[in-house]
Each structure stands twice: as C-alpha cells, then as structure tokens.
Amino acid sequence: MTKTLKHLPRRRFLQAGAAAFAAPALLKSTRAYAATPTLRIGHVSPRTGPLAGFAEADDYVLKGIEQAFAAGLENNGKSWNVEIISKDSQSNPNRAAEVAADLILGEEVDIIVAASTPDTVNPVADQAEVNEVPCITTDCPWQPYFFGRNGVPGEGFQSTYHFFWGLEDVIYSFLELWDASGANSVVGGLFPNDADGNAWGHPELGLPKPLGISGYDLIDPGRYQPLSDDFSNYISAFKEAGCEIVTGNMIPPDFATFWAQAAQQGFRPKVVTIGKALLFPSFIESLGDRGDGLTSEVWWTPNHPFSSSLNGASARQLAEGYTAETGRPWTQPIGFKHALFEVAADVIRRAEDLEDPEAIVAAIAATQMSTIVGKVDWSDGPMNNVTKTPLAAGQWQKTGDTFNLEVVASYGIQGIEQTADLKLLS
Template identity: 35%
Template sequence: MVRQTEARVGVVVPRTGRLAELGMPLAFAGELLEPTLADPGRGSGRRPIRLLWRDSRSDPDHARLVTTELVREQGVHLILTMAGSHVLPAVAATCEELETPCLSTTFPWQAYYAARGVPPGHTFRWTYHFGWGLDDIADVFADMWERLGTGMTVGCLWNTHFQGTTLRNGVFEAVAARRGHRLIDPGGYTEANGDFEACAAHFLRNGVEIVTSAATTDDLAAFRRHADRQGLRPRLITSSRWLTYPFTPPEPPGPDGIATIVYWSPRHPCRSSLGDMTAADLAALYERRTGRQWLQPLGVAHALFEVAAHVLSSAEDRGDIAATLATTRVDTVAGPLDWAKGPAPNIAAIPLIGGQWRAGTRHPHELALVTNTRLPELVLSEDLRSGAPAGVPPLAPRGARAAAVRG
C-alpha cells in the first residue's frame, strides 16, 4: 500500500510575458483545486498534494531554470505545464534530463516530438503529454472546407518559424490530399513582418478559395487587409494556434468568421474526476470569478491536476509515477485520457471538433460549435457560415460547388 505522505507537484505557468493570457486558466484551475488536493479527505484513496508554483515568464531559458530549481531544490515528484511552442518543450526536456516525471498539454503531439528533436514514435522515459495531432487539425479543417464543396483549393498561410515548418512536415498535406483538396504554399512569412502582399497575389494566381493558417491574430488581420486590397476574398479561413482563443487584435478586422479547432468548451459532455464538476460549471465559475471569457485551455488545465491526483494516489517515487503515467486511463473534465491507447508513446489523445468565431452578445467574439465528426455526442450550437470574413464580400460560388453552397 502506498503511504499517504505528501506529494510535491511543481507547476510551471506563464504568469508574465506574451503567454500570460494562456497561463491564467492553468493558475485558476490549480488554485481552485488546491484545497482538495492538499486535503483529499478520509477514504478518498488519494495522497495529499502540495503545489509549488513557478512563473516561466513565457521564456524557455527561464522555464528551464525554474524547472531545475523545482527538481533539485524542492524535490518535486511531478511537474505540470502547458502553453508555448518553445516554453513547453523546454520544461519537458529539462524534466527528461533530470529524470523527473512531467505532464503537459496544449500542443500537437507531432510538434511535441519535433520541438525536442526526435522523430514521432520515440519513447521518453519521464515525460508525457496529452493533446491532438496535426492530422487531427487537418481532418477537422477539411470537415469545414467540405461544407463548401469537394476538391477545394486551399492557400497555406504558414510562417517560417517552428509552427510553419511543423505544418510542412507532410502530415497535414497528406490528410488534405487524401480528402481531395489541393494545398497552395507560397513559402513562409516572418511573424510580425510578413510580406502578405506577395502571399495574397500568389493565392490569387492559383485560384485559392479557402485559406488555412496558424497565424497570430495580428498577422492574420494584416493578411486580411492586404488580401482585401488585392481583391482576394476567401470563402473561409481556418486557423489554429492563437485563433483558438477569443483575443481581438488591437485594430480591426477581428476574428469574426474565422473557423478553428475546438478541443474543449462548456458544451463538452464531460465531468471532473475531482468533485464531479461539469465543463459548463467550470466555464461559468471561471467567468464569474475572473470577469473574463472562458478559454479552451481551461478544461485541459483542470485535467492536468486530475491526472496528477489519479496517478499520485497509486504511485509514490518518481520512477513509479512515470511508469504509472504510461498506462493511465482516467475520465476528466476534458474527456477520457488514455496513455496506453496512444496514438504514440507518451501521448494521450483528445478529439477535435470545428468551431467558428461570431460577433457575440455576452462577449465581443463567441465560439460557435459547427462540426462534431469525432465527438458526435456533443450538441452543435450553430451551422458553419460560408462566405468571406466579416465585412468582405464572398467570392461567387463556382460550378459544382455552387449547388453545395446553396444546399
């Protein structure tokens, strides 16, 4: 039997810096659950857990520094983290080097491997992750493209940095090709300094009808202005990464009309394993206590602590914790997580659905759930709206696609 000694869990969260908005859900979930984790109660079968917080400052070097401190000076049994295409891998890699279990989320799993310089399928000893794949993103985007017709010509607005190079690794393109779509990639742009005039012109020459991206809100807004000036009026824009969050750029156009991936929402039919809170309850509590709109990371942030409590109830030392994570299956407020099932070593999968931003009533922008192929039990809130982004006239539908749009 595992002795009911206190477990120490380090939480590396971006409280400051460019990722601070994404750190808020993690901080909220941890602070919400901290009393329950510290005093699980008689008969619960769970160890008391003390959370030790560190600010990553949204910087990978500082994240490595505080992770090392948590391991070497605080003797943590497990580290939890999320957010940042450079910060998250820095925390995970440091934990692997220091032989300390780490659990992370909010990152495509192929990118999780690529950012650490190993091929998909590599087995880590100490570090575990849950999320979705680039192929999942492509499938959900294709679900939405196909609401406009078959065999679409899709322009790829991908940067020259890690996000763009990861999307160009063939996984996304293979899914699009399998489903009959043609991708047009004009080459990457530099974030915050992109040549969107040339990109829009390339799309026009190649008959692009839909644009797909992983841009920041500012870069996507800049592209849309350049595209509009050149007469490029895509019937749909699908974008992941920053456009999964309701952040509005400092100047119009905002995200209205942008379609995106959805990995968690208040409508998800899931309950917490710690206290039976529903997804809707969690989102409402977050909005009530913070005065801010719910974000998708809220559900998976809560799930990080649920998994930690589950694993630490049956494993005590670091080696046992890592081995237990490898075979863990637990139902959370983000849905069931199963590391034994895959889709790859050290990874548990979350199904994606499709969403589209709309001008809201309670908030400036609200996320409508518009496709649910991989989660049919989730009730959709609205239909996908075809046409150009807000304020931009759509391209006239052509040929066989006209019937599909009218239907």
C-alpha cells in the same frame, strides 16, 4: 568520456552528492519523518508574452486545484500535502527550459506539468527527461511534441507523457468544415518557422499530403519568421493562385498583421481557418467585425459531455465559474489546465512509492481515467508516451456585440454536437 555534474540526471546527482558530502545521519529525506509529508508539483505556463492567452485562466484554475488538494491526497493509506509551484515561461522556449531546470534542480519538484504550445511544452519535457523527473504535458498537438523532441516511434521517452489531439484530427475537422463551405479547393498556407509551423507544414507528417489526397491544392510560399511585420508576399501568392481558403498555425500578433494587410491589399478569402491564434475571445474581440466568421479548432467547450474527477464539476460549471469570478468569457485551455492536475492527482494516489520517481512514472504510464476533457489512457495512443483527446472545428459568430464560438464540424464525435451552420466570410 566522464560525465560532468552538469550532465548528470538530477536524481543521480543528488544521490552522488548525498553520498559524498552528507553525514550518515542526514541521508534520509526529512519528509520521511513528517506527520504529513509534502509532494511538490512544478507548473510552467506562458503568463506573459504573445502566448499569454493560453494562460489567461491560470489563476482561476490553480485556485480551484489548490482547494481540491487542501485536505491532502491519500497514497497507500497515508495523507500527503501537495504544493504547487508555478513559473512563467514568458512565451519563450529558452525561458521555459530555464524555469523548468530551476523547478527541478532548485525547488526539487517531484512532478512537473506544463501546457500551451511546443514553445512551452517541449523545453519543459526535455528538462524533465534529462533529469529523470516525471512529467505530464498538454495543449500541444502530439506531432510537434513527439517528433519535435526527436522521439523515435516504438521507443518514445522515459519520464515524459503527453495528452492532446494530433494534426490528423485537425485535418479531419478542417476538411469537414471546408467541404461544407462551397469554397474552391485552393488553400493558402501560413506556417511560421517554429515547432508548430514546421509540424503543420511538414510535407509528409503535416497538412500538405492529406490535403492533396483529399483534392485540395495547398499554396505554401514557405516559412515566415514569428512576429513578422510583412505578409505581402504571401498575400500576393494567395491572390495569384485564387485561394478561397486560408489555413495555418499562427500566434495572435502574426494573424492580426496578416489579416489587416489582407484587407489593405484586397484579399478576401471565403474561409479562414487558423490554429492557435483564433482560440481566444479577447483576441477575436480585438479584431472587431473582421473577427466575425473566422474559424479554428475546438478542443473544449462548456457543452462537452465531461466532468472533473476532482470535484465532479461539469465542463459548463467549470467554464461558468471562470466567467462568474473574472467577468471574462471562458477559454478553451481552462479544461486542459484543470485536467493536467486531475491526472497528477490520480497518479499521486496510485503510485507505489511517492519517494521514487520511477514509481511515479510507472503510475503515469498506467493511467486510465476520465477527465473534464475526456479519456486519458496512455495504453491507447498513436505513439509511445502519447494519448489523444477529441477535437472539433468551430466558428466565431457575432450576435449583437457578443462573439460566440460555435461548433460547426465535429465529424461524428460522440457527445460533441454541432451548434451552428458554417457561414462564409463577407
């Protein structure tokens, strides 16, 4: 079957279009003649919608990155300007794919980066893969990134690379937290019918199998639709089974609905450990006293022993800079958004030919560096195109009017110290 132009990768389409329609004198890239050529980075993030908490610090991070890039980056003895073009996915996978396609085909970016759950990361990476554009992503467990994109172990992807932790790290962290809690071993599961929920609840690749091996009984009533307004069936199932622990992966509005209905229906678990929804201080504060004692994964804190390869700032300096500039408490995605551009800068400096996407991809694959979130090294990962960063578990503990995210389980990760003991929900 003959491929239509719609299905041609961007690089091939542009080459074919130039050959067919351009005059010979115009075939060469105009930037080849510029005194200081410009490399374009596309950035996709959920600025609005239910995932907007992941992008709360984008303006602050991008401002710092643009300052770090202001003098240009050197590649093979030549200085390159770097332009960042940022687009809002609106927390919608279809919109994420749309803006990624616009960045690739309209803006003709040289590299595309994205973060913030599979709803953003996967459609952006898929657009980059089909158009053969170098892509770096983060802020999504590697299983929904890899298997959610139909990745084949041993083969992986051509143009797209990812760094973050995996569900195995969540499980280790959560088990250490629960083992220390004294709660019974019956766990209620809340998994949405989306890429994250289907990965977390997968019988083989998600939480059920390792929890069973560790002696926990997972009560999983099935997938719920995101933005559900009724969790009564789940609450009834958890109460009937005697669940003292609740876990899962939810967006903030869904957890708020569940947690309010749990109170109304007299369901009082001792430990609630939810991924995604409980990451952000603004959301915890919105829950009032019922936010006190909730637990979640911890990707990054001001106490993490890492620093930026761009400006030398420590994790604490980056976090405190955000608070000083905005008046808001630090959030975990700050570190990973910054690290995305650390990796991009490192790749730009090392690529053999910044005019060649394959050379940029080769530089990404060869990355071995320290960032503000830890080591990024794609020669050392659980799967092709994936490398991991450390993970701990934490609890929101209220002191006076302030909520603090304390590390309560780190299962021996070097340099990441426990900062408080776990307390049960009252």
